[in-house]
Amino acid sequence: MSLSTPQSQLDEDRDRIVDSNDDEVLFCDEDEETAPQTTDILQTETAGATETEVWKVIIVDDEPSVHRATQLALKNFRFEDKPLSFYSAYSAEEAKQLISIDHPDTTFILLDVVMETNDAGLRVVRYIREELKNQHVRIILRTGHPGEAPEESVIVNYDINDYKLKVELTRQRMVTTAIAALRSYRDIITIEKQKQELTQALEHLQQTQNQLEEYAYMLEMKVAERTVALEKANQELYLLANLDGLTGVANRRCFDEYWQKQWQLLAEQQQPLSLILIDIDYFKNYNDRYGHQAGDECLQIVARTISNVLKRPTDLVARYGGEEFAIALPNTPLAGAQQIVQAIASEIGKLNLEHTHSPISNHITLSLGISCTIPNPNTSWKSAIAIADKALYQAKEDGRNRYCVFGEPSMPLVP
Structure with missing residues (x-):
């Protein structure tokens, strides 16, 4: 089966993807996988790229083959001329450390549901949304046991952005999923930035308004002072014009x-x-x-x-x-x-x-x-x-x- 990306299914963002690997990647059932040999967090970054020049992706799965397959599928992927930088966690606790301490600016997470417990991934979702209050990162649930986490129930009850079965994930679908997640993240960050700029603009306007009010008050005080002085001067002129200078009665x-x-x-x-x-x-x-x-x-x-x-x-x-x-x-x-x-x-x-x-x-x-x-x-x-x-x-x-x-x-x- 060919994995060439159909142009009719991708927009201009996908046109920026550079890909040289057309081999199809399939995820097999988790029951067929062997247990991982290590629980160390694995990080694969693009050589020479700084954190601001990459899209950060966290892969959370207790199967090492899933990490390898995911990175292979998205190896040469680029979005808006920036590559992906992968960070791997093999348990819910490792995932929490990555997203809360090491990489809170992660763009999207590919999160397995069933790991050390049947709902480990779902607990991570709630931790991210409710405890960290992180609404920016895109969360894509992946499972090899759909019976443990029915799609409709999970989507309704958990704040996730996509739900995938591992057996359905080809490279083409992985790319499509990545593009959708990155585009959504980009738009959220853009909106957030615009909100911050708007807030700053409003604060500046408020500051300007306060300055104008202060200036208006000072001007009003000066006008009042000048008015008093003018009234006094007018009174003096009136006295000069209407009163006899010697006796103080009318002239x-x-x-x-x-x-x-x-x-x-x-x-x-x-x-x-x-x-x-x-x-x-x-x-x-x-x-x-x-x-x-x-x-x-x-x-x-x-x-x-x-x-x-x-x-x-x-x-x-x-x-x-x-x-x-x-x-x-x-x-x-x-x-x-x-x-x-x-x-x-x-x-x-x-x-x-x-x-x-x-x-x-x-x-x-x-x-x-x-x-x-x-x-x-x-x-x-x-x-x-x-x-x-x-x-x-x-x-x-x-x-x-x-x-x-x-x-x-x-x-x-x-x-």
Whole structure:
């Protein structure tokens, strides 16, 4: 019988097999074999090849002839340009040592079922799969006693990859079995490698993500810091733009903007809007007598006193000129504005700020003009300011230290 390999039964992997021995190899029944003369582990490696350049194969059988026949059948076999390297064991214990300690990277095992016991090979299968957790090696069971290990029962109950009867193993079938086992092992290793690479890639991605999250956190913190700094800078700009640098109350620009907004709002609501203009009496004389530094301190005290009198958040006091202050009182009728005037005069009187160069008093006094109107959207917001200014002028003309509502007689202030 010819053992030439039919090309129609092998794929491109088999095309790489180099073979010069076409003699048929048959395994005879184990009952006809003589007992082995030694139990030493036999190793046959390809000369000059390293472990990474060969496919490792373990032959486990208590019959030496089986080892010889197997190696003869696969003597010149190559798969993907790599030869086989054979390692022989003649008992289950020797097989366990080879696969667990010496050669855990074995590609496939040709394993006899019946050796020192009827189930020795099956015990090796369970040892490999369950104890060693080795799922890579391909396990091919071979038996000369099929009655001891029925094929269907073994395949169902044991994690093996093939089951062969020794009497059926010709060289052609041995080659086919080897190719199938090597191809399966190669694919498993490839998948395992790809899994490892994927795991490494995922770990790298996770590391990158962690770095990005850390960077994003740091960036967020920097943005928060910059935001705080920007808000602080904006606040400082706001203060510079809207507050009087000397007294700390609103400046003329801020007052005008606020007055316009309240004028429009209360025109829609048809509610009263009151304005008080305040002038420190004979303040030039005060500066001439006590000096400009004292004059600045006086302005600060007066501004602070006025601010303390105002209780509502909508009320606004501003430095309107050199020694002039303006108070906006939204939703305040004339009577309410007059009460504010009297409260301010009372608090200023309590300060008892000396002013010996005032023709009307030995202490700081104020003159005040009041306007109160329900804003008209068709009337300029400046009109109420002009009315309050005229009332202030009238209070000065009438002797100062008094307040005036435009169109009415001025009234002296009661300290």
